[in-house]
Amino acid sequence: MAEPLLVVEDLSLHYRTEAGILRALDSVSFELGRGEAVVLLGESGCGKSSLAKALLRLLPRNVAHHSGRVLLDGTDIMALSDERFRRDIRWNRISIVMQAAMNALNPVVKVGEQVAEPLLVHAGWKRAAAAEKAAQALARVGVAADFMDRYPFELSGGMRQRVVLAMALITEPALVILDEPTSALDLLTQAGIMNVLKRIKWETGTSFILITHDVGTSSELVDHVALMYAGQIVETSPARDFFREPAHPYGRALMASVPRLHDRADPVHIEGNPPNLLDPPEGCRFAARCAQRFAPCDREPPFARLAGGRRALCWLFDEGGRE
């Protein structure tokens, strides 16, 4: 494989809270190739959104510990100064569609201006040219040009989501992070937006990190799956392999909990709750809910390499651990 676009190595992020140190991300590592899309899959509170924010260095004030390397085209962007990161990385190289897109637009600025804004600020475009480009970007996501002069409150939720998407794409960044881009929308609107994303990926070769807990919507867009559980990535697999049969026991349990069209088996609920990230258990974090738990699980599991470029954080695939 050629040099990947994005390499995340050992990324850790801990927050200081009233109750103690919350370990939102622990030694997260993954890679993403050019023009590829990866989904970060996992339930609420597993650290997906923290990862998105850490990649753009949009950290809250209560960060206790932040370490690791994030290489974009071989450059460690964690090491850049704040000002350089703001000017060179944000929106020029990486943009984001945030979770709460309903409220992601400034209520008192016209939609067109907001979409064009990154061009004015980062690329020094002239107003008229930026407006024209904004109209094109909006058209590409299916928003007509006469919406440019409207205010966000005059748009429906789906329209606003499209506007935010157009805004994320306008500077033609190498990587777009989509944090739950469709979770607040109805099914038809979801499908419409996923189709737009697929087309853009095909046409422009933009890389995507899709963050969702929704197995169904992600399967159409992505090439890879990174499964997250309790602040760790527990499996990375090519999407086709993962959706056929996940390697990690958590992945299998997760897939078994998804209702399927052509399968008469009832969805299976995963017993128990994710561990408390204030005080994560020793050893494997999924062990308490795992059906295949055995003796070695009390110790920190290895990130085992499997056939087909898959990896899983589990003793089941370790030579030493298997009995």
Next chain:
Amino acid sequence: MVPVPQEPARGQAGRDMRQVYLFGIFVARRIVALVITVMIGVYLTIVVANMGGQVDELRLIQIRADVTEEVRADPGVSPAERQALIERRVALEVDRLNLDQPFIWRSFDYLRRAMLLDLGRAEQMHSDLGSRQVSRIIVERLPATLLLFGTANVLVFFTSILTALSLSRRYGSPVDRAVVALAPTSAAPGWFYGIFLILIFAFVIPIAPPGGMVAVPPPDDALSYALSVLRHMVLPVIAIFISSIFVSIYSWRTFFLIHSSEDYVEMARAKGLPERMIERRYILRPTLPPIITSFLLMLIGLWSGAIILEQVFNWPGLGTLLFQAIGHRDTPVIIGGVVIFAYLLALTVFLLDFLYALLDPRVRIDPEGSGR
């Protein structure tokens, strides 16, 4: 291409006409509502300031006493004639003041005159130039109050907004914590600090005058007059400033903190916009309506002055005037003050309606007149 819902086409001219029509209805409704509000406020004041008509009893006794005093001074009149004269003159006064009619009837007459800004004559007070016209008395005191409190409050307002905006970015920093710790100093009123300021800077280190608005006798040329007023303003302005600056910064900082955690502010940050632009366009701009409201309300709040602070600094303002009027039961002066204040308030609210629509596109004029 994904199909897009289109708005049904409508004639631009027709839409404009309709907008103007709706706008006219909106303005008319607002004016009617505000006039009724002012009317209710003024009427309540009339009833209260007249103690539901009881002040008229006092007034009657006062008239009889005054007339008796005047007539007694006139010798060479028989007691019977004198009594008749007294009755005649009292009747004349009663007729002039319509005191023979029931209070409820006269209260509406007062209301009509008050609403038409016919503030009438004071009963006991008069302006420095000797006029008994309530409007003259008020106009004479107004500039002094506006000058002092206007200067101090505008200073406090802009200082606190700008400081608060920068503090909201440095939440938890030493300066921020110092401001939070100092906020309770505003529990003490301006006059409290005023007393200490006078003590220190007028007597211990005499660098400022202890009170008054201008040197006695007042300087002749305009420039030295202005300088003298300025010198007299320093201590009271500082007193007001100290007493309100910290709590003001504290509350605006909290306001900005809440608004800087909006999703669109975070989005602006992700977009890599410079911090100044985020402050201006994403924090200040969407929050302008409440800021302007509070600014305008502060401005009309000045009108009532501050009674004790004006006393402490011997400042010839409206606060002192209203205080004296209440003490003298000078009903016309009290009502006159309230009427003007009510009109100013109504005018401000009217102005705010337009500013809101201008500043926030979500506030739309609809025929219900209910704002959004």
